[in-house]
Amino acid sequence: MIKRKLMMVERIMYVDPETPVNCIFSAKIKGELPEQNFKTALEKIQQKHALLRVVIDSKTEKYPFFIEEKEIAPIPLRIVERKTDQDWLTESQKEWKILFEEEKTPLARVVWVRGQDVSEVFWAIPHCISDGTTGVTLMKELLQLLDNPALELEPYEAFTSVDEFLPSNFNVKSKKFKAKLYLTFARFFFMLQQKSKKRNLGKNYVLHQKLDPATTTQITQKCKANGISVHALLCSAFMQAFQEVKGKEAKGKVISPVDVRHFIPEIKEDHLFAFAPTVDLAIKKGSSDLLNNAKQIKEDLVQKIGKMEARELLWMGEQMHPIVDRMISMLKSSNGGHDVTLSNMGRINIPNDYKNFSIETIFSPTVAFPWLNSNTLVTSTYNHQMDFIFLSNEDFLPKAEAAKIKEKAIALMTTS
Template sequence: MRRRLIMGERIMYVDSATPLNCVFAVTIRGNFSLERLRNALHKVQQKHPLLRASIKEDAAGVPYFVSSNKLSEIPIRIGERVSDEDWKVQSKLEWNKLFNGKSSPLARVVWLKDAEVSDLMLICPHCVCDGATFVALMSEILELLDNPEKELISYLPFNSMEGLLSQSFKVSKAKALKASFFSVVAKLFFLFKSTKGSNPTGQNYLLHWKLDAEKTAMLTAECKAAGVSVYAALCVVLLKAFQSIKGSKAHGKVICPVDVRKFVAEIKVDHMFAFAPIAELSVSDKPDGFWDKAKKVKEDLNTKIAAMNVHELLLMSEYFHGSVKKMVKYLQTTQGTHDVTFSNMGRLGISETYESFQVETIYSPTVGFPWRNPNTIVVSTFKGEMDFTFCSNDSFLPEGEAIEIKNKVLELLQQELMMNYA
């Protein structure tokens, strides 16, 4: 494979000197050997083409995924597990480490262990993975730790955008002309758009909390009864919390990443992929009740998803490579018009119990964005509990304010749940 990064991957690559990494951590009770972990990672690496590739730039500085038989095995760093908070400390360290070794693959593992419990952390650059990728990789690792004889079926990489979409989308001259036109518009936009703001200079941080199983079940039941999605209800809560803490500085908007696998059949649920189309959502200023607002958010999201022509979006994005450095600079220096990027991974398809160990908890992925506005909240559900991670940078959003927002989220959820169960 020698493939130029597609536009979504290219933005998340940033450049050769800037790390943009995601971390996915699980806590396991039980024992497994280093030999079994190496075997699991070897088989996972052999299945996924992107784990047998590195990123190399050509003479013009354009990055490519390049397959190599000389890459090392996925490296494992072993450390002592002292407390339940260690994974957060290690996550922040891993955000800032580049994947730039000449023979290093685009993944690594940190194994924190004591006599009975381990934290297993998988780290990948964001340009090769999304939330679904992490769930697939971790599921495979855990299954192989428990059953080393299990075999995985590899798949072929795609070598171009046309190769990815060949079975489900045909590129017409009209579509190509439309894409060319918008690429010119983008160049003009970024030509006159100021990117003189400063890059984030503070420290990235991570907040983490859970909604226990009882409250998670209550929220899910209330959403079902009201005819709204949990995501829509949480969007309303988050935006109300930002408004409460930030006041007039709040934008009242949330960015929603959408799983591209809903639209492109060629990208299977267990394939590595990084691009996610987005929808921007807001909450009405009208004095409606909480559930009326949530219904409106749900309707808006469904309308925007239904209108997404992801095949055409993927095609058109390939005409924007000439503007990619300006786009990245724009993200690094402007605050944007949204409060937070919010991703709901839903119930994780990872088993709780294995023959030789149990998964005690799974933490929602974390990411250290180098953007001026890095506010990111991810929620996932495992063993009936919602797990939240909130990542940002203290030069953009002071950690104290983020803690206030977190506490306000929990307060608002408590108010809504207690109001309906009083």
């Protein structure tokens, strides 16, 4: 039976029992989907992933914990009749705000925006059990089972503590001293911070844009010709666009999450997991040499990833539970030192064609953060089309400004 405390990073994404932070992963499907196949598919997916059979108890102990619910309800399916191409986006924004609070209900929902020949299907999952790779996995499994309900999925053992990821030579004694030092510094830092009452009271919004295959190819060829990665070009273009639109208010820095599975192979690609370690990437203030900035970012990223100690980061996070509430409070009230959190998922590894339907496209995930600086860009590529999701809050970054930033950045990436 599963019973474990939420990791520090899971607690940050959980926030508290009253704040929903839900990730939405959507696919557009051409063809007929038999309704009865959904029930079988969702049952099998729930049996495979232990985290889809738990609830969060935030009342019984000092810190919230996952606990397996023996009488867990099936993953709910909500069906909406499709009227326009934008219904999936409207429905996904509704799902941002709905808590997973009902007793004995799993931490996942599926919505089917049902049309005659075209449908959108999406997962809504709390961020505290899900990163981008999780969304891809759940979508891939759902599509496989909708096409072939006889398919069997292999369950896996859920981890019970981050200690399971520690190498045999991990010196807990010396690391505990380091952790105590960090915790003391952190407490002192928070003590010095003036309590800010600033909060985002405006409306969360999403800007969506999908590039056609020709424009997407143009970007990838530009990167190849200049020896840079698409991720580095994205970072460079968006930081420059922020500078052009926001002027002196621009920070010239992005926060970039990295898939933890690169560092901890025990966490398999098809395992549900929420922690993505991040790297800070910056450009020189006022610098507008797009390609040079991208080259510098690529070098910086390679260097920072090379030095990353993900196992230690996970363990160290577990020593920081006493200050998590203060971290969350700061995220809700601080402007932060970055322009945007930029998550590039790269090529989405989901097949196009199935026996009974085909996938027209996959959309980059959306999520509405409760942070003051909620600027988030998620990009992905599917079927030779790059997809952009830009999310923020009207209070922090007006939607019209965000649209200008997105347009400028894409123009920078596509002009030779």
